[in-house]
Amino acid sequence: MQRRLRSAKLTTVHDDAFVCSSITKKENIDETKGKKRKRPANKSRPERKKARTTSKSIQEDHDVSKDDDVRAEKSNQSNSKFGSSRGMNTDDVMKTEPEVQVDVKSVPMKAETKAGTKPLYVGAHVSIAGGLENAVFNAVSIGANCFALFLCSQRQWKKKPLSEETVEAFRTACEKQGFSSDSILPHGSYLLNLGSPDEETLAKSRDSLIDEMSRCQRLGICLYNFHPGSTCGKISVEESVKRIATGINLAHAETEGVTAVIENMCCQGSTVGGKFEELRDIINMVDDKSRVGVCLDTCHAFAAGNDLRTKEGYERMMSEFDETIGLEFLKAIHLNDSVGDVGCHLDRHENIGKGKIGLQAFKYVMNDPRLRGIPMILETPGNVDDATEIVKLRGLAEF
Numbered sequence: 481m482q483r484r485l486r487s488a489k490l491t492t493v494h495d496d497a498f499v500c501s502s503i504t505k506k507e508n509i510d511e512t513k514g515k516k517r518k519r520p521a522n523k524s525r526p527e528r529k530k531a532r533t534t535s536k537s538i539q540e541d542h543d544v545s546k547d548d549d550v551r552a553e554k555s556n557q558s559n560s561k562f563g564s565s566r567g568m569n570t571d572d573v574m575k576t577e578p579e580v581q582v583d584v585k586s587v588p589m590k591a592e593t594k595a596g597t598k599p600l601y602v603g604a605h606v607s608i609a610g611g612l613e614n615a616v617f618n619a620v621s622i623g624a625n626c627f628a629l630f631l632c633s634q635r636q637w638k639k640k641p642l643s644e645e646t647v648e649a650f651r652t653a654c655e656k657q658g659f660s661s662d663s664i665l666p667h668g669s670y671l672l673n674l675g676s677p678d679e680e681t682l683a684k685s686r687d688s689l690i691d692e693m694s695r696c697q698r699l700g701i702c703l704y705n706f707h708p709g710s711t712c713g714k715i716s717v718e719e720s721v722k723r724i725a726t727g728i729n730l731a732h733a734e735t736e737g738v739t740a741v742i743e744n745m746c747c748q749g750s751t752v753g754g755k756f757e758e759l760r761d762i763i764n765m766v767d768d769k770s771r772v773g774v775c776l777d778t779c780h781a782f783a784a785g786n787d788l789r790t791k792e793g794y795e796r797m798m799s800e801f802d803e804t805i806g807l808e809f810l811k812a813i814h815l816n817d818s819v820g821d822v823g824c825h826l827d828r829h830e831n832i833g834k835g836k837i838g839l840q841a842f843k844y845v846m847n848d849p850r851l852r853g854i855p856m857i858l859e860t861p862g863n864v865d866d867a868t869e870i871v872k873l874r875g876l877a878e879f
């Protein structure tokens with residue numbers, strides 16, 4: 481196989497335009513912010529008492545110190561909502577759980593709707609602080625029935641190998657908490673630029689994609705979401721698109737059962753994938769169409785020029801998606817309001833209903849039968865806690 485595992489000489493000249501628009505997100509790995517939280521009343525399984533809460537782990541386009549403050553605040557808000565158990569030692573969660581061999585694909589979906597209809601999946605990007613399996617309990621603690629997570633550090637190319645112990649702990653946690661493999665949407669490293677003009681960055685990105693999709697396979701996760709990449713203003717969009725598709729084909733050759741889920745972008749700088757046509761062109765060059773799809777980010781779509789504030793505008797976006805890409809390729813949604821106005825080309829997330837998109841658009845999303853059964857993930861700032869955001873969104877659903 482053509483897999484290239486080059487000795488990774490870290491470079492500082494990689495793909496500035498791409499990194500600038502995306503690297504500002506960060507995973508909160510500060511253990512001291514972890515707080516134990518009681519379960520919501522309607523979830524009574526004893527093992528969930530072990531759920532630990534960390535604050536929202538993904539942030540966009542804010543400075544780091546502000547992020548930390550906001551996350552701490554969000555964590556506190558969450559605790560007061562569910563009852564705070566601060567000061568308790570929550571380390572070594574899962575350490576006492578018996579080891580069970582679990583086929584995650586056999587885990588039943590949570591039935592949230594009437595029999596015969598696909599479930600409404602609403603969740604958020606959760607922290608993996610203290611261990612990958614903690615993401616599962618963090619998701620439970622905010623009332624999510626789907627979730628996103630980082631699989632490892634987002635700031636280094638070199639990653640710690642995934643231990644068999646972690647794999648078992650994660651699979652067991654998913655099985656116990658009832659998360660099916662298609663309700664989990666890992667978010668790829670922000671260092672990735674599969675469309676890079678730089679050969680070294682390209683090689684490292686391709687290796688990283690293979691590595692992370694292999695991790696998904698071992699963890700029993702069938703979706704893997706990532707940003708397509710950037711031309712960095714040095715090559716054509718067509719060339720970048722070709723490189724991205726090649727990267728996906730290489731990863732497909734090395735993995736099984738994991739779908740590469742490309743995220744739509746907001747046409748910021750030299751990023752690729754802001755236009756549905758670009759996503760279509762990538763998919764067209766992927767050999768195995770059964771393992772490629774799209775994650776539609778509402779903020780990115782709006783910032784790219786899709787005005788989903790009216791029913792007509794929302795339907796126009798969905799039919800354009802269908803006509804250009806095909807709704808069968810829609811595998812996930814990122815639920816974000818937008819700081820910037822329609823067509824602003826800025827990747828700035830806002831809390832649901834607090835930005836320029838507004839609540840009405842999310843009502844269309846929550847009531848769209850085409851979006852049932854696919855994970856819908858919040859990546860909103862820490863000003864509002866995820867549990868509140870989820871309750872708000874679910875409240876918009878009429879069926």
Ligand SMILES: [Zn+2]
Pocket residue numbers: 667706707743
């Ligand atoms: Zn993203």
Ligand SMILES: [Zn+2]
Pocket residue numbers: 540777779780827828829
């Ligand atoms: Zn974004």
